[in-house]
Amino acid sequence: MLPENHIAFKEWAVVCAALGSGMQSLILRKGGIHEGRDGFRVAHAEFWLYPTYLHESAPALIAGCDSLLAQAEATRPDAGLLDLALYAVVHDVYEVRDEQRLAQLAGQHIWSAETVAQRFHYRTPGLFALAVEIRLRPVPYRIAESPDFSGCRSWVELPVALSTHGLQPVLPEVEFTRRRNAIRAALTE
Helix, strand or coil: CCCEEEEEEEEEHHHHHHHHCCCCCEEEECCCHHHCCCCCCCCCCEEEEEEECCCCCHHHECCCCHHHHHHHHHCCCCCCEEEEEEEEEEEEEEEECCHHHHHCCCCCCCECHHHHHHHHHCCCCCEEEEEEEEEEEEEEEEEECCHHHCCCCCEEEEEEEEECCCCEECCCHHHHHHHHHHHHHHHHC
């Protein structure tokens, strides 16, 4: 793990809550409008999770996520501020072109089947699946948001590198390995 990092990855706050609670170890990503001509790419193997609140909604999630959505909203910082407490280490990246494979990931993420299908078919069929190990900083870093962070993009460069010292794994190593293997089996076997 890097000793410090200035890269953040924008993700729905409710998905960040699911990752931070250990409910999931998977990020599904299509990419934002501003991803460029080649679309989304996993440009960084480690990053801070940047919670966003724009596109998330209860109908986009599986049943039973109301409390996660409420938790994400309750911990939302004041306007103009950003709290960074979750750090992701990418272990595997899959570019999924077969929609049937994505159905095998049900139960490993909180997106509804409809949301997965909608994202899969947006523009060019396909989604990225990232098996990520999540680490937690007990007291979040609080930084000011910047106009440089805005827009539908996945990656953001923070104004300063933030130390990763003292981050704690959300899941025991054996549980993360089990989940990683289940993701691999769903997408490659």
